[in-house]
Amino acid sequence: MSLNNFITVKNAIKIIENRKFSFSTEYIPLEKSNRRILSENIEVLLNVPPFSRSAMDGYAVRAIDTSNSLPTNPTYLEVVDEIGAGENSKITLKPFETVKIATGAPMPSGSDAVIMHENTEESGSEIKIIEKVERHQDMALTGEDLKKGEVILKKGQILNPNQLALIASAGYSRINVVKKPVVNVINTGNELVDPTTNLEPGMIINSNKYALKGLVEDSLSVPIMSTCADDLEIMVKQLKSCLKECDVIITTGGTAISKGDIVVDAVEELGEILIHGVSIKPGKPFGFGIIDKKPVFMLSGYPVAAAVQFDIFVRDKLLNMQRINRKIELLNVKAGSDVRSAPGKYNVIRAWLNGETVTPIRTKAGINKSITQSNCYILTDENTGKVQKGEICQVLPYKNLNIC
């Protein structure tokens, strides 16, 4: 497939979005579920508290008995029992009776409020009350925190520590979460070597390996890294073998004509190419295909382009495959200097956002350092062309890309 049917970024994203891929779930211990994606609704399994109980050391009363209590008109209640924490009373309160009760102890039958010990006065078998006690005062009702059967968390969210605590309180020690997709990343290119201080002529350090491993991890997925020579036959073989162990394939390199398109050709041989060539800058040779119902994202070998392609086309699909749907928030910010933006293309321009203004970083295409010297993208679409200093442009801060 030749690289001349450029489609727009919008259409490319639509094509990728429209393809749905299966995902699986796993049933894991709750204590291993931090930052995992919940795949079941959490229905409370027991009332919390399991019984109405006192929230104070004091006396369980019938609130109605105290309704006229005043310093000038005290109420006297007879103490008919005493309940410690972990104990139970078989008594049912009759009018003007009370039971001495410890914090956390179950409320006796007939009682509906607690008065704190320090607000009463004991005299013999009676206590004296000089204030009105409100119904349900200083007590916790059965199921007040969590009600049995109530749904407290819905599937499809990334769990945080406080939610885990709530799920524990709801009675769960294991839960169903989305299984992390396994992503096989294949860096292609005869010129790629591991980091070294002694680079042979024509060789390039394979920095994409480190970027993509981390980007896949940050997308809540499990990376498996490999490299491949620029050879169609070897590439076909390697694709076949890694399809057995993974849910997604990402490649770098071998998508531009200059290198013979070997990755695109190999994917076409085994499956289907849906996209090859997008009117995006940088990153136009981006490709997307499907083999055995599994998505294959074909990124550029140039690190700057590969990073943009991952950010625009890959990350949110990886999340979406795990049932995370989100809309990345863009900002409207004034340009601090002119923004060169090629008309007819979707431009992804590295820039520095500083309070109220955003300034593009002037750099050549090959400068990888630009990725770490910028903190946002300026995005301009096919109809924008050059943006003048002072005009408003759309900005995507890098921190909005991350999910956490």
Place this chain on the structure above:
Amino acid sequence: MSLNNFITVKNAIKIIENRKFSFSTEYIPLEKSNRRILSENIEVLLNVPPFSRSAMDGYAVRAIDTSNSLPTNPTYLEVVDEIGAGENSKITLKPFETVKIATGAPMPSGSDAVIMHENTEESGSEIKIIEKVERHQDMALTGEDLKKGEVILKKGQILNPNQLALIASAGYSRINVVKKPVVNVINTGNELVDPTTNLEPGMIINSNKYALKGLVEDSLSVPIMSTCADDLEIMVKQLKSCLKECDVIITTGGTAISKGDIVVDAVEELGEILIHGVSIKPGKPFGFGIIDKKPVFMLSGYPVAAAVQFDIFVRDKLLNMQRINRKIELLNVKAGSDVRSAPGKYNVIRAWLNGETVTPIRTKAGINKSITQSNCYILTDENTGKVQKGEICQVLPYKNLNIC
């Protein structure tokens, strides 16, 4: 130590900040360094590119030879050699000479620019140029991306995937990062049980275990979870034994007088208590001590209070021990309803931030669900008291607590 010397939140934070704790580093493979904290400055080990090279297929020229080129006044250069990628030329360009060059090939001596193939016209052993070629046009200079000896990243930052790629390009396959602190979390309380649907009277599901394990993980630290009975002797023994394997201890429960302060007593027996009791609501029985130069954070048993204590006193100290210093961003937001705030206390009130207004969640102290039904804290200090609807209050969105 009795629970009556309440200090302010500000003073408590100062006491914790002033104590410095040692940290160690480890030398690990770069591919395992995503989201780790860099503990060395990264100095570039080799020039990138390692030699000046052509960025296009074309001709290497001396820019000065073309300075008067025009369609009406073409320049003619003699082609004296040809360099493919991975090849080298021994030629030094003399005036009005040129060398045919492939993308990526090293620039021949004497040349300082490249003109693209399509902008030239070949005729015999000469090429015709009808435009001025700028110095350094369409070529990359030695060290243009990364210069040998240049410091590109400073220690003390959390590494992201793009930074890893840059470090690889700088020649590193292993780097020094901060070793993650090991945090032993001891949940104390005879009443604590693992999640169950069949809670015996007086028993409580140990939800703090799940919250704190996740909170420690999210603080880039390694949790070791344990429980302990409400027994001074056992507690002392357990503290002693876990000190051998950890850098930090966090306890829950056993800090309030009602339970006999056993945790505080145990810590005092083995080390030093610096804080016990802070004028914060919720969470006043918070304690902080030191044993064997290791910090001990004593949190409440009540999950709602423990979560607040972690957020206000613990998280940033764990990060600071790893050389991460940050200032959490607070917002000034209009109160959507009256905010009850106890005067004389630092109040941490769970609330819902919705665009321009923030509304406190009305809830009792024991309601754990409130943690997940809110998205921010309203913070009021000792002098604030009640905040009226429409007044501005300080808001800490939960998402600002996380580091990522």
